[in-house]
Amino acid sequence: MTEKPKKLSTESYKGVRDFYPADMAVQEYIFGVWKKTAESFGYEEYGASVLEPAELYRAKSGEEIVNEQTYTFIDRGKREVTLRPEMTPTVARMVAAKRREMGLPLRWYSIPNLFRYEQPQRGRLREHWQLNVDLFGVDSIDADVEIISIAYRIMKNFGAKDSDFVIKVSSRSWLNKWFDWLGLELGNEAESKRKKKLLFQLLDIKEKDPKRFAAGLKEVRADLTPENFSGKNIDPDSVEKNLNIDIKGMIRKLNNAGVKNVIVDLTGVARGFDYYTGMVFEIYDTNLENRRSLFGGGRYDDLTSLFGGDKIPAVGFGMGDVTIRDFLETHNLLNVSQAPSDCYVCVLSENEMQYASKIAEEIRAKGLRASIDLSYKKLGDQVSYANKHNIPFVVIVGANEVKSEKVTLKNMKIGEQKVMTLEEAIKTIQK
Amino acid sequence: MTEKPKKLSTESYKGVRDFYPADMAVQEYIFGVWKKTAESFGYEEYGASVLEPAELYRAKSGEEIVNEQTYTFIDRGKREVTLRPEMTPTVARMVAAKRREMGLPLRWYSIPNLFRYEQPQRGRLREHWQLNVDLFGVDSIDADVEIISIAYRIMKNFGAKDSDFVIKVSSRSWLNKWFDWLGLELGNEAESKRKKKLLFQLLDIKEKDPKRFAAGLKEVRADLTPENFSGKNIDPDSVEKNLNIDIKGMIRKLNNAGVKNVIVDLTGVARGFDYYTGMVFEIYDTNLENRRSLFGGGRYDDLTSLFGGDKIPAVGFGMGDVTIRDFLETHNLLNVSQAPSDCYVCVLSENEMQYASKIAEEIRAKGLRASIDLSYKKLGDQVSYANKHNIPFVVIVGANEVKSEKVTLKNMKIGEQKVMTLEEAIKTIQK
Numbered sequence: 001m002t003e004k005p006k007k008l009s010t011e012s013y014k015g016v017r018d019f020y021p022a023d024m025a026v027q028e029y030i031f032g033v034w035k036k037t038a039e040s041f042g043y044e045e046y047g048a049s050v051l052e053p054a055e056l057y058r059a060k061s062g063e064e065i066v067n068e069q070t071y072t073f074i075d076r077g078k079r080e081v082t083l084r085p086e087m088t089p090t091v092a093r094m095v096a097a098k099r100r101e102m103g104l105p106l107r108w109y110s111i112p113n114l115f116r117y118e119q120p121q122r123g124r125l126r127e128h129w130q131l132n133v134d135l136f137g138v139d140s141i142d143a144d145v146e147i148i149s150i151a152y153r154i155m156k157n158f159g160a161k162d163s164d165f166v167i168k169v170s171s172r173s174w175l176n177k178w179f180d181w182l183g184l185e186l187g188n189e190a191e192s193k194r195k196k197k198l199l200f201q202l203l204d205i206k207e208k209d210p211k212r213f214a215a216g217l218k219e220v221r222a223d224l225t226p227e228n229f230s231g232k233n234i235d236p237d238s239v240e241k242n243l244n245i246d247i248k249g250m251i252r253k254l255n256n257a258g259v260k261n262v263i264v265d266l267t268g269v270a271r272g273f274d275y276y277t278g279m280v281f282e283i284y285d286t287n288l289e290n291r292r293s294l295f296g297g298g299r300y301d302d303l304t305s306l307f308g309g310d311k312i313p314a315v316g317f318g319m320g321d322v323t324i325r326d327f328l329e330t331h332n333l334l335n336v337s338q339a340p341s342d343c344y345v346c347v348l349s350e351n352e353m354q355y356a357s358k359i360a361e362e363i364r365a366k367g368l369r370a371s372i373d374l375s376y377k378k379l380g381d382q383v384s385y386a387n388k389h390n391i392p393f394v395v396i397v398g399a400n401e402v403k404s405e406k407v408t409l410k411n412m413k414i415g416e417q418k419v420m421t422l423e424e425a426i427k428t429i430q431k
Numbered sequence: 432m433t434e435k436p437k438k439l440s441t442e443s444y445k446g447v448r449d450f451y452p453a454d455m456a457v458q459e460y461i462f463g464v465w466k467k468t469a470e471s472f473g474y475e476e477y478g479a480s481v482l483e484p485a486e487l488y489r490a491k492s493g494e495e496i497v498n499e500q501t502y503t504f505i506d507r508g509k510r511e512v513t514l515r516p517e518m519t520p521t522v523a524r525m526v527a528a529k530r531r532e533m534g535l536p537l538r539w540y541s542i543p544n545l546f547r548y549e550q551p552q553r554g555r556l557r558e559h560w561q562l563n564v565d566l567f568g569v570d571s572i573d574a575d576v577e578i579i580s581i582a583y584r585i586m587k588n589f590g591a592k593d594s595d596f597v598i599k600v601s602s603r604s605w606l607n608k609w610f611d612w613l614g615l616e617l618g619n620e621a622e623s624k625r626k627k628k629l630l631f632q633l634l635d636i637k638e639k640d641p642k643r644f645a646a647g648l649k650e651v652r653a654d655l656t657p658e659n660f661s662g663k664n665i666d667p668d669s670v671e672k673n674l675n676i677d678i679k680g681m682i683r684k685l686n687n688a689g690v691k692n693v694i695v696d697l698t699g700v701a702r703g704f705d706y707y708t709g710m711v712f713e714i715y716d717t718n719l720e721n722r723r724s725l726f727g728g729g730r731y732d733d734l735t736s737l738f739g740g741d742k743i744p745a746v747g748f749g750m751g752d753v754t755i756r757d758f759l760e761t762h763n764l765l766n767v768s769q770a771p772s773d774c775y776v777c778v779l780s781e782n783e784m785q786y787a788s789k790i791a792e793e794i795r796a797k798g799l800r801a802s803i804d805l806s807y808k809k810l811g812d813q814v815s816y817a818n819k820h821n822i823p824f825v826v827i828v829g830a831n832e833v834k835s836e837k838v839t840l841k842n843m844k845i846g847e848q849k850v851m852t853l854e855e856a857i858k859t860i861q862k
Contacts, residue, residue, distance in 0.1 A: 007739040008490055010528035013512060016480035018525050021539070024476045040795040042772035042802025045455045049447035049558050050481060050544070059439055073504040076548065081444060094449050097441035103819065107771065107802060108452070113481070117507065127480050142784065142805040149788075153795075256785040258792060308438040340538065341473035353573065354687040357580075361689060364471040364584075371473025371538060374573040388534065 015118075015126030025338040027129070030321055030328075031111055034131040037154045038109035041146065043133060046108050048090045050115070054080035056089045059306050060275055071115050083115035087132040087318065088275070088303065095136050095314075096307035104137025104312065125322060133297075134316030136304075141246065144279045144299060145253045147315045151283060151297070152259045154319065159333040165294065166284050167254075167262040170269040171247060172276040172298065175200070178266070186221065195220050197274050203229065203267055208292070229267050250279065275300045279315065290330055295319040337390075341371040343429050344386035346379055348398035356397045359407060359422055363395075366426050370395075387412060393429050446557030456769040458560070461752055461759075462542055465562040468585045469540035472577065474564060477539050479521045481546070485511035487520045490737050491706055502546050514546035518563040518749065519706070519734065526567050526745075527738035535568025535743065556753060564728075565747030567735075572677060575710045575730060576684045578746045582714060582728070583690045585750065590764045596725065597715050598685075598693040601700040602678055603707040603729065606631070609697070617652065626651050628705050634660065634698055639723070660698050681710065706731045710746065721761055726750040768821075772802040774860050775817035777810055779829035787828045790838060790853055794826075797857050801826075818843060824860050 012018050019027055035045070057066045066072055071083040084090060087110060095106060110132045117126065133150055135143050148167060155165055179186070179196055186192040202216040210226065217224040247264055254262050269282045282296030297317025304312040328334040343363060347356045356372055363370040371391075373382040379396065386394050396408040396417070409425040410417035420428075443449045450458055466476070488497045497503055502514040515521060518541060526537060541563050549557065564581055566574050579598060586596055610617070610627055617623040633647040641657065648655040678695055685693050700713045713727030728748025735743040759765040774794060778787045787803055794801040802822075804813040810827065817825050827839040827848070840856040841848035851859075 008486065008524070008737045009484070010524050010738050011484075012524075013480060013482045013484055014508070014510070016482055018480075018528075019478035020525065020529065020533075021475035021477050024478050027478065028476065040798075040800050042775075042800055044452035044769075044771045045459065046452050047450035047455050047458065049444060049449075051444045051447055051546075051558070053440070053442075053444055055439065071506070075502070077445070079445070093439070093441050093443075094451065097449075098451065102451075103816075105805070115482075127482070138805045140805060146803070146805065253784070257788040306439045307441050338475075340475045344473075353684070357688040367471075369471050369473055372577070374536070374569045374571060374577065385534075 017125065017127070021340070022338065025336050026325065026334065027321065029334075029336045030324060031129075031131075033154060033157050034109075034111060034319070037150060037157050038131070038133050040153075041107065041150050043107040043109040043150075046091070046094065046110050048084075048087075048094065048110075048112070050083050050113060051081050052084050052090060054082040056093060057082055057085065060089065060303070069117055071117050084112065085114055085116055087112045087114065087130065088134075088300070088316070091132065091134055091316075092303040092314070093307060095312060096304045096309060099304070099309065099312060105143075106134075106136040108136070109133045129321040131319040132316060133319075134314060136312050136314045138315075139301065139313035141250045141253060141279075143313070143315050144250055145257060147297065147317060148254060148262070148281055149257050149259055151281075151295070151317055151319070152261075155283065158324070158328060160327075160331065162261040164286060164331055165261065165327075166286050167259065167281055168265040168269045168284060169247065169250065169262060169279060169281045170264070170266045171278055172200070172280050173278050174247065174266060175203075200274060206267065247279075269296065275303050277301045281317070285327055285330070287330060290327075294323050294327055339390040339392060340369075341389075341391050342368045343370050343393040343395050344382070344389075344391045345370055345372045345395045345397060346382040346386075347373055347376065348379060348396070349376060352397045352399065352402050355402045359395065359397065362422060363426055363429070366430070368426065368429055383410070383412075393425075395425060448556065448558070452771070453769065456767050457756065457765065458752065460765075460767045461755060462560075462562075464585060464588050465540075465542060465750070468581060468588050469562070469564050471584075472538065472581050474538040474540040474581075477522070477525065477541050479515075479518075479525065479541075479543070481514050481544060482512050483515050483521060485513040487524060488513055488516065491520065491734070500548055502548050515543065516545055516547055518543045518545065518561065519565075519731070519747070522563065522565055522747075523734040523745070524738060526743060527735045527740065530735070530740065530743060536574075537565075537567040539567070540564045560752040562750045563747060564750075565745060567743050567745045569746075570732065570744035572681045572684060572710075574744070574746050575681055576688060578728065578748060579685060579693070579712055580688050580690055582712070582726070582748055582750070583692075586714065589755070589759060591758075591762065593692040595717060595762055596692065596758075597717055598690065598712055599696040599700045599715060600678065600681065600693060600710060600712045601695070601697045602709055603631070603711050604709050605678065605697060606634075631705060637698065678710075700727065706734050708732045712748070716758055716761070718761060721758075725754050725758055770821040770823060771800075772820075772822050773799045774801050774824040774826050775813075775820075775822045776801055776803045776826045776828060777813040777817075778804055778807065779810065779827070780807060783828045783830065783833050786833045790826065790828065793853060794857055794860070797861070799857065799860055814841070814843075824856075826856060 054066055054072050057070065066082065070085045073081055075081050091108065111129055112132065113127055113129050115127050133147065135147055152167065176196060179199060186195040198220055202213055206213045214226050251262055251264065269280050276298040278299035278301065280296065280298030282293045284293055285291055295318060299315040301311055301313045303314060345356050345360050347353055360370040360372050373385065375382065383394055392412055394410040394412060396410065401407050406419050407422055407425050408417055408419050409428060485497060485503050488501065497513065501516045504512055506512050522539065542560055543563065544558055544560050546558050564578065566578055583598065607627060610630060617626040629651055633644055637644045645657050648657065682693060682695065700711050707729040709730035709732065711727065711729030713724045715724055716722060726749060730746040732742055732744045734745065776787050776791050778784055791801040791803050804816065806813065814825055823843055825841040825843060827841065832838050837850050838853055838856050839848055839850050840859060
C-alpha cells in the first residue's frame with residue numbers, strides 16, 4: 001500500500017445483520033429445532049443459490065413487485081439477476097427439473113436467506129432466514145394435515161404451549177367460490193380474476209391495517225365495506241356444504257393427530273402470495289399484546305406447471321427467523337447458554353506447551369472441546385479468561401504435571417481443584 | 432392470472448449450483464466436519480450478510496478487482512453494494528467494531544458463501560462456500576501453530592492420511608526481506624512496494640501457470656527469470672538466521688503438536704491476497720495427478736487497523752467446499768450414505784391413519800425419524816417406495832394392528848417381518 005487509506009466504517013450494509021457468536025448461537029439453536037423437526041417427519045434438506053434469474057419471479061409476482069420490492073440487477077452478461085425474495089419459486093423450479101428421475105412424493109425442507117428491498121423496521125429486515133417445508137405429489141387432506149402438524153410440532157419443540165399460539169385455517173379455493181357466492185359482481189372473467197387477486201391481498205392486511213383494508217375495498221367496488229367480509233356474515237357449515245370443501249374433515253384429522261389449537265377462520269387467513277390454490281393457514285401468537293401472524297403456508301398445486309409438464313400437487317409453509325425469535329423472547333422460551341469450550345487448558349510456561357497440546361488433542365479425540373491459553377501470562381489471568389467466557393473446567397499444566405504425567409483439573413462452578421490422570425479429568429468433564 | 436405465461440426455464444443462474452438432497456447431504460457432511468473440528472479447538476461460530484458495502488473491498492483489493500471480479504451493484508439508495516468475495520474483510524470489520532467489549536483473544540469460525548464474477552470452470556464456480564477460521568489477539572508462533580493444527584486436524588477428520596497431503600509454509604515478511612536481500616533493485620520505495628505486491632501475485636501462480644509467471648517477471652524487471660526464484664537459489668538456514676525469523680521453530684512446534692507432514696517452501700506459498708504480513712501456508716494434495724493447492728491462509732496483523740484504532744494480530748485460513756469435495760472424491764473418502772427416514776409407516780386404509788399418526792409421533796419423540804405413506808395404495812407399492820429410498824425399516828399398520836395395539840415391523844435389509852409392540856419396534860429401529 002503506497003498511501004494510507006481513509007478510515008473504513010465498521011457498520012454492516014443497511015438492513016442486514018451481523019451475527020456475533022452470542023447471536024449466532026441463537027440462530028443455530030433455531031435452525032437446529034427446525035432441522036430436527038423437519039427431519040423427524042422424513043423431510044430431506046435441499047439448497048440453492050441466493051441468485052436466481054429475475055424471470056423466475058416476474059411470472060407469478062408481476063413486474064411491479066420484482067422491480068420495486070426485490071434486489072434485481074443486470075450482470076455483465078446482460079442477464080437480469082434477483083436476490084431471491086422467497087424460496088417457493090426455486091423449489092418449484094428444482095422439482096420441475098427432475099420430476100421424472102426423482103419420483104413422488106418428495107418431502108423437502110431448506111433454510112435459505114431471503115432478501116426484500118424495503119425500509120428496515122421491527123421484524124421486517126432486508127434479509128432474513130426462513131425455514132421452508134414442502135410436500136410434493138400428494139393432493140389429499142392428509143398432506144395438508146402433515147404440513148400443519150410439522151408447523152405445530154416445531155412450535156412445541158421450541159417449548160411453546162398449546163395456549164401460546166393458535167392455528168387458523170382457511171381455503172383459497174373456498175374464498176374464490178365465496179366471492180362468487182356473495183354476488184360481488186366483479187365484472188367479466190378477466191376483471192373478476194384481477195379483482196379477486198386484489199381481494200386476497202387485502203384480506204392479508206385486514207387485521208394488520210384495517211384502514212388500508214377499507215380503502216382498498218373501495219377500489220374493488222365502490223360500495224364494498226369491511227362488513228361484507230366480517231366473520232359474522234359467514235355460515236361456514238352451510239357454505240362449506242354448498243361448496244363441498246371438507247375443511248371440517250381436515251380439522252378432525254388434525255385433532256386426531258394431536259393438534260387441538262386449530263380453528264377455522266375463513267376470512268382471517270389469506271396469505272399474500274397469489275399462487276395458493278387450496279388450504280391456507282397461519283399461526284398466530286395468542287399473547288394479547290402481540291396478537292399477530294407468526295408464519296403460515298398453504299397448498300399451491302399450479303406452480304410447477306409454469307415450467308411445463310403436468311401439475312404437481314404441493315403444500316408447504318415458510319417460517320422466518322426474526323419473527324420466531326421475537327416470539328421466543330416474548331414468551332421467555334429462549335435460553336441458549338453458550339460457552340466456547342468445555343475446558344480451558346492453562347499453560348504455565350513455554351516448556352509445557354508440547355504436553356498441553358498433546359493433552360488438548362486427547363480431550364478433543366473424546367468429542368469434547370478444548371482451547372489452549374497461548375499467553376503464558378500468570379495463572380490467575382488465564383483462569384479469569386475462562387471464567388469470563390463461562391468455560392466450566394480449567395486444566396492446569398505446569399512443570400509438576402509434566403513430570404507426573406497428570407493434570408490439575410479445576411471445576412469453575414464449585415471452585416474446587418484436584419490433581420488427577422487425564423483419563424479421570426476427561427470423565428469428569430464429560431459429566 | 433389472466434394470461435398464460437410462457438414456459439419458464441428450470442435452469443439455475445449461470446455458475447451457481449442447485450443442491451438436491453443427495454448433494455446437500457454431502458455439503459452438510461463437509462460442513463459438519465468443519466464445524467465439529469473448529470469447535471473442538473474452542474472456536475465460536477459467527478455470521479454476516481452476503482451483502483457488504485463495496486468500499487470494504489476497495490480499500491485492500493483496489494478498484495480494478497472490485498469492478499471486474501466481484502458482483503457489485505448500486506442499490507436504490509445509491510449505495511454501492513458487493514456480494515462478498517471473501518470473508519476476511521467482514522470478520523476484520525466485526526472484530527474492529529466490538530474489540531473493546533469482547534476482549535481478546537477471539538477464536539472465531541464461519542462458513543459463508545462467497546461470490547466471484549468469473550467464467551465458470553472446474554473448481555472455480557461463481558459461488559462457493561468456505562470455512563473461515565481465525566484467531567485474533569495472539570501474535571506468537573503458538574497462534575500460527577494452532578491455526579495450522581486445525582487445518583491439519585480437519586484433513587485427518589475427513590479421513591485423509593498424512594501421506595495424502597503436505598503442508599507448505601513460508602513467510603510473507605521473510606519474502607519481503609528476501610526480495611531486498613536478492614538485490615532485485617526494484618526502484619524507489621513506492622515503486623518497490625508496488626513491484627513486491629506484483630511478485631507475491633506472481634509467486635502464487637508459479638506452479639499453476641509457469642508461462643504466465645515467467646512473462647510476469649519481465650514486467651517487474653526486464654532481466655528477471657524464474658531461476659531467480661527457484662528453491663535452489665535459497666539457503667533457508669543462512670537467510671533465516673540473517674533475517675531472524677523463526678520458521679524452523681514453528682516447524683518444531685508443529686511436529687511436537689503431532690503435525691509431521693509440514694515442509695518449508697519459501698517461494699512455493701505466496702497466497703493471492705496482499706494483506707498477509709507474516710506466516711503463510713498452503714495445503715497441497717500429494718496425489719501425482721492432482722498436485723495442487725487445496726487451501727491455505729496466514730497471518731494478517733494490519734487489516735483491522737483499516738477501521739481505525741490499534742492493530743490486532745490475526746491469523747487464519749479459508750477452505751472451500753468445491754476443492755475439498757474434489758479431494759475427497761479423488762481419494763475415495765466420500766461415503767455419505769443417506770436415507771430420508773429411519774422408518775416408513777405404511778397405512779393400509781384411511782381407517783388406520785389416526786393410529787399411524789400416533790405411532791409416528793411416538794417414534795419421533797424418541798429422536799428417530801418417521802415418515803408416513805399417505806397414498807393408501809397397495810402395501811407392495813408402499814414398501815417399494817421405502818425400498819427405493821433406502822429406508823431401513825417399514826412399520827405396517829392395518830386393522831389387525833389397530834385392534835391388537837401392536838405394529839408389524841419389517842427389516843428391509845434382511846426382509847424379515849414380525850408383529851411386536853411399538854416399544855419393541857422402536858428398540859429394534861434404534862439399533
